[in-house]
Amino acid sequence: MTDLDPNPFGPDQPCFGCSPDHPIGFHLRFAREGDEVVTRFTPGPQYQGPPGIMHGGLVTTLADEVAAWAVIGLLDRFGFTASIQVRLHRPMRIGVEVEGRGSILRHSSRTATIAVRLSQGGVDALTGELTFAILDQAAAERLLGGPLPEAWRRFSRAST
Ligand SMILES: CCCCCCCCCC(=O)SCCNC(=O)CCNC(=O)[C@H](O)C(C)(C)COP(=O)(O)OP(=O)(O)OC[C@H]1O[C@@H](n2cnc3c(N)ncnc32)[C@H](O)[C@@H]1OP(=O)(O)O
Numbered sequence: 001m002t003d004l005d006p007n008p009f010g011p012d013q014p015c016f017g018c019s020p021d022h023p024i025g026f027h028l029r030f031a032r033e034g035d036e037v038v039t040r041f042t043p044g045p046q047y048q049g050p051p052g053i054m055h056g057g058l059v060t061t062l063a064d065e066v067a068a069w070a071v072i073g074l075l076d077r078f079g080f081t082a083s084i085q086v087r088l089h090r091p092m093r094i095g096v097e098v099e100g101r102g103s104i105l106r107h108s109s110r111t112a113t114i115a116v117r118l119s120q121g122g123v124d125a126l127t128g129e130l131t132f133a134i135l136d137q138a139a140a141e142r143l144l145g146g147p148l149p150e151a152w153r154r155f156s157r158a159s160t
Helices: 058-077 137-144 150-155
Strands: 030-033 036-041 080-088 099-108 109-121 123-133
Touching: 036 058, 058 080, 058 099, 058 123, 058 137
Parallel strands: none
Antiparallel strands: 030 036, 036 099, 080 123, 099 109, 109 123
């Protein structure tokens, strides 16, 4: 297992899922294990929906982050989430460690589709497929509505 650089986008990146400084975020870190990225995370009570159960939207956010890091860690690109298809098979329990795994199902230079599995105690709680658009710098700047920070540029695809 190889730990991935937790901060390839520089110290000021604001991501809810992985910024180490986010006041209410997940603070996720990732490792590469063969053809997968892996993270471990224990949801706290601030992430509840029903009592004792993680909010389904936040479970999906966790899946989105795992998939985004599969694009970063396995393809060395940044992808913007374009579609999310998930099934929540079991409740995600607060206070119990979640293992998240992401792998590449298929990819081109312009898109990547990622398989994600979130489990607790070895039992799947979420499985899904998420597709990401890998943009060139100009398209990423149109999406952001401003300049792409320097540290992000190497994760864009080449312009065609
Ligand atoms: C700091 C570190 C952070 C790391 C983690 C980040 C975690 C989460 C990542 C995000 O949250 S990103 C923010 C949430 N996502 C967005 O705001 C994206 C909103 N959607 C868009 O801006 C556009 O719809 C999008 C850029 C995704 C696609 O725009 P276009 O359709 O104009 O792009 P284009 O036409 O160039 O299409 C690019 C490719 O994506 C494909 N595509 C577009 N939408 C798709 C879709 N919904 N499903 C599947 N494929 C799709 C499209 O077919 C095409 O494939 P091909 O080139 O192979 O033909």
